[in-house]
Amino acid sequence: MAVQKAPREGFSEALIRLGHQHEDLVVLDADCAKSNMTNFFKDQFPNRFFNVGISECDLVGTAAGLAIGGKIPFANAYANFLTGRAYDQMRISVCYSNNNVKIVGHNAGTSAAQEGATHLPLEDISLMRSLPRMTVIVPADSLEMEKAVEAAYYHEGPVYLRVGKLPVPIVTKKEDRFQIGKAxxxxxxxxxxxxxxxxxxxxxxxxxxxxxxxxxxxxxxxxxxxxxxxxxxxxxxxxxxxxxxxxxxxxxxxxxxxxxxxxxxxxxxxxxxxxxxxxxxxxxxxxxxxxxxxxxxxxxxxxxxxxxxxxxxxx
Amino acid sequence: MQLESNRKEYLQELTKTIRRHIVKMTHHAGSGHPGGSLSATELLTDLFFEHMNVDPNEPDWEERDVFFLSKGHCTPVYYSVLAEKGFFPVEELMTFRDVDGRLHGHPCGEHIPGVDASSGSLGQGLSLANGVAMAAKLDGKPRRAYVMIGDGESQEGQVWEAAMTTAHFNLDNVCAIIDWNKIQLDDYVENIKGMKDFKAKWEAFGWHVIEIDGHNLDDVHSAFEQAKTVKGKPTAILAHTVKGKGISFMENTHKWHGLAPNDEELELALKELV
The missing domain is CATH 3.40.50.920 (Rossmann fold)
Incomplete structure (x- = not known):
């Protein structure tokens, strides 16, 4: 039986690893830091973490501003509210302005579970895919998530990363080569x-x-x-x-x-x-x-x- | 620091030149937004020529101050100020809204030197300014972030989400300029969805507020100077302005929010701007 691990854990670990390596990496959240596990980044790098409160539109805009200011921001929120509510901010302030912002949609798919329909993102990929310049990454498990976070950091340009909350089997292998755009x-x-x-x-x-x-x-x-x-x-x-x-x-x-x-x-x-x-x-x-x-x-x-x-x- | 008299004369002439650009550009394009451009002319001219730390020869210079035109419709005044400042040739203004040009109807951050981000969907600029201000504070850089917001635009919820962020993070390197011309596309702001006590709103959100006449260059100049000295909180300059200012038949009416002058109207307008 494969080992189970939540993709958000891999996300959080990779973020902290990259945070140690790169001063320009900053993290934003919209009052879901515990759930999104960005609170661990905050513990290690309090100056480079910004909780803007329950305001996804402002979250995305602020991230775009940080990118203009020379940072590489990872903007985190629940996938539905992020991609639905802040779609226009991603369109204008991120993609059209070509800002190097990483958008992280959490609670992906069925991992929103008992939260029900309002929280179950089943349309986020569709929305993000339609945005010019947006790269859309949907990792298979926690291990691949770690590689995806790293690839997103090094990729120049807007990225949407889809992150699940609950444990799923680790089915990919360490040696599998992860390259954006390659099956x-x-x-x-x-x-x-x-x-x-x-x-x-x-x-x-x-x-x-x-x-x-x-x-x-x-x-x-x-x-x-x-x-x-x-x-x-x-x-x-x-x-x-x-x-x-x-x-x-x-x-x-x-x-x-x-x-x-x-x-x-x-x-x-x-x-x-x-x-x-x-x-x-x-x-x-x-x-x-x-x-x-x-x-x-x-x-x-x-x-x-x-x-x-x-x-x-x-x- | 007050505006020196020779600088004031220079800026006064410059605002006339810029107003001429505004009507000529919109006439050339047959569309565009002259009303809200004319109301913002003194504010943007004084900001770019007297306060902002920018280098037209190196528009992406990392230490620069940034400006976001959140009310992105008012490209005629924005492009004119940028061109006069030297970011691109003044002759290029006459390619405004042309399909093969880069001076699109609304600002494009990627292609136009001096434009720090794209805008035109209202309400987004203050969040951007906050982000740059946070980055500057992290790096210990003295960069300042300016943003121009319309009063009608302030009906957008994101403006207030962002206003909370600015104050919460004590971003005293952010200065919001509100072009309070009292008119939006359809009608007077008061007839659409009024601002009630606009000044009290900004103060209640934790901002230092300076209320001025946005066409008085001395007022405008000292407001920007004062904003630089305010510590611990952001500054909002509430500038009372007149939509269509400087051209009698365009003043104080929503008709010229998004209408271009025809040949005859252009001639009349230019006569008033001698």
């Missing part, structure tokens, strides 16, 4: 391509294994960077397997599924099934209950992939 190929197969993002990599691995037992060999691509998306990796795999399933802990509208659909339709039109949440709001529940509720599970991935393979054989 990671985790499994080779000729029958179907499974493309996942974020914490769905775990269920995707399980599905690939189950499919293998049934004689269906899946190509598994992990897309940690939704934008810019790795067109070449997706098109190459699709050209080989001729059918694709996307898996995300986010609405199928505007997220990974949409991004892959755009790539396929222009570069390699093959059948695609998108697994994610439908056009709806969330509910309250434990994280594992929500993953069941939304059917973000290996069983559905397996069934969907099988059906795709079967339908192709019938033809």
């Amino acid at each position: 990671i190929k985790y499994r080779d197969g000729n029958d179907v391509t499974l493309i996942s993002t974020g914490i769905m990599l775990d269920e995707t691995f399980k599905a690939a294994e189950a499919l293998g037992k049934k004689g269906i060999q899946a190509d598994v691509l992990h897309i940690h960077t939704i934008k810019p998306i790795d067109v070449e990796a997706i098109a190459t795999s699709a050209a080989k397997t001729k059918r694709v399933v996307t898996i995300e802990e986010h609405s199928i509208i505007g997220g990974l599924g949409s991004a892959v659909a755009e790539v396929l339709s222009e570069h390699c039109p093959v059948p695609l099934k998108r697994i994610g949440t439908q056009d709806r709001f969330g509910v309250s529940g434990k994280m594992h209950e929500l993953l069941d509720f939304f059917e973000l599970r290996a069983a559905r991935i397996t069934a969907t992939a099988e059906k795709l393979v079967d339908s192709a054989l019938i033809k």
Whole structure:
């Protein structure tokens, strides 16, 4: 059984490590420092931490100002309130002004759990993906989160980083190379391509294994960077397997599924099934209950992939 | 420190030149915002020519003071002041709003020398100023951050979120200039959503407030000087101004908020600005 760790823990640890190395790194929060674990950064670097209170728009604007002032700010808040409420601030003060701000959306996906619909971010990737110049990163687990934080720091330009609150299995490996914009190929197969993002990599691995037992060999691509998306990796795999399933802990509208659909339709039109949440709001529940509720599970991935393979054989 | 008489004469002439640019630019583009540009002319001219520590030859100089035009619509006056200050050629003003130019309708931080951030969606400038001021304090640098906000713009909630931040973090290196011209796009501010006791609001938010006549260069000058000496809290300069100031038919009406003069109106306006 894989070790479980909350992505926010990896985020917090990486932030502190980078904080020791780089004087210009500053952190902002909007009254969720304990929940977002930015309070540990505050303990170590009190001068370089700014809690602006419950005001996401001001948070993003202040971060942009700090960037103009020569700092590299990480602006933290719950993903929904950040991407929804402060969208225009990201658009004008961050992206259009081309300020080097790192936007960190916490409580991602089902990890908002029992907080319910208002707190469950299922549209944040879609919103962030639409902003010119914004890089969108959705790590799979705590270990990959650490690499993502580092990459975001060194990346010149606006970044949106999606961070989950609750423990999930660590499924990536230390030696996996993390490069912004590059997909990671985790499994080779000729029958179907499974493309996942974020914490769905775990269920995707399980599905690939189950499919293998049934004689269906899946190509598994992990897309940690939704934008810019790795067109070449997706098109190459699709050209080989001729059918694709996307898996995300986010609405199928505007997220990974949409991004892959755009790539396929222009570069390699093959059948695609998108697994994610439908056009709806969330509910309250434990994280594992929500993953069941939304059917973000290996069983559905397996069934969907099988059906795709079967339908192709019938033809 | 008071404005010396020779400097005052110089600035007075300069404000006339800038007002001529404003009407010519908007006439050239056939659109733009002359009213709120004309109300801010003395404020921005005195700020850039007498107070701000900037170098037009090195617009991104790390020690510079910064300015954010939060009421981003008023590019005619902003671009004119920047051009006269030497950030880019004065002739370029006549490319205002041209598709192949860089002087877009609203400021673009990336392409225009001297513009520190893009604006045009209202309410965002004070947060930016706060961020720069925080960075300057962290680095122990004497940089100051200026921001111009409209009174109508102050209906945006972010202005007040940011005003709380400035005061909470004791950012005395922030100076907000409120171009209080009493008019917004649709009508008088009082008829849309009034400011009530505007001065008391800023004071209640923890700011040092200086109330002035925004067209009186002596007033404007000493307000900026005073702001530099206030310690422990930020300063808001509440400047009473007249929308469309300097051109009789544009004064004190919302009609010229976002309207460009035609040929005849341009001629009339320029006659008043000799």
